[in-house]
Amino acid sequence: MAHQLDLEEQEQLDELKHFWSRYGNLITWILIAVLGSLAAWNGYAYWRKNQAAQSAVMFDEMEKSLQSADLSKVERTFNDMKERFPASTYTQQAALQLAKMAADTQKTDTAKAALQWAADNASDEGYASVARLRLASLHMETKAFESALKVLEDVKSPAFKALVDDRKGDIWMLEGKKTEAKAAYLQAFSALEERSEYRRLVRVKLNALGIEPEAPAADGAKKPADGDR
Numbered sequence: 001m002a003h004q005l006d007l008e009e010q011e012q013l014d015e016l017k018h019f020w021s022r023y024g025n026l027i028t029w030i031l032i033a034v035l036g037s038l039a040a041w042n043g044y045a046y047w048r049k050n051q052a053a054q055s056a057v058m059f060d061e062m063e064k065s066l067q068s069a070d071l072s073k074v075e076r077t078f079n080d081m082k083e084r085f086p087a088s089t090y091t092q093q094a095a096l097q098l099a100k101m102a103a104d105t106q107k108t109d110t111a112k113a114a115l116q117w118a119a120d121n122a123s124d125e126g127y128a129s130v131a132r133l134r135l136a137s138l139h140m141e142t143k144a145f146e147s148a149l150k151v152l153e154d155v156k157s158p159a160f161k162a163l164v165d166d167r168k169g170d171i172w173m174l175e176g177k178k179t180e181a182k183a184a185y186l187q188a189f190s191a192l193e194e195r196s197e198y199r200r201l202v203r204v205k206l207n208a209l210g211i212e213p214e215a216p217a218a219d220g221a222k223k224p225a226d227g228d229r
Helices: 002-067 071-084 089-104 108-121 125-141 145-153 158-174 178-191 197-208
Strands: none
Touching (some): 002 089, 071 108, 089 125, 108 125, 125 158, 145 158
């Protein structure tokens, strides 16, 4: 019996050797690829975490400069963040903060440059849309209406459609194109929530054009019976 077991074990060992000689290299390379991918992913995750931590520290420094109203230092910090951490959401926020401070201090070119960078490079569509809306406003202030409209066309997020339509209405009003302005305001009015303050503002603009937008019928409103007509 022991001799028979030894033969079975030898056969199994021979089969294992044959299998390994045939598929051993393939298995080895698969394991290397899998382990390499895991190592690369862990390394990438660590790198992302490290990048986020460093950019957060720089953003804190930038906020201190904002509080002290040091525009030149804010701009230097942003440029450093832009070079080192362009994909970080902190850098995208920094661009918007710099643009606001620059616009408030009449540094329009600096504000436009920061907003244009955010519009072109922000990975978050929300930040990119906000940047484009603010950039369009700056173009409006300098009467660069065609540039403002072109920037608004690049806002793709549906969440900002009402704001885009309202801004287009403002541009067309400034250009004296009242028909286009009315259409844009009506689209914005329809897209905004009924109780929002912004919707009331758009209504005021429409009223100034002699238009009273129709309020939608209340859900469940009682329809008049034939005898009541």
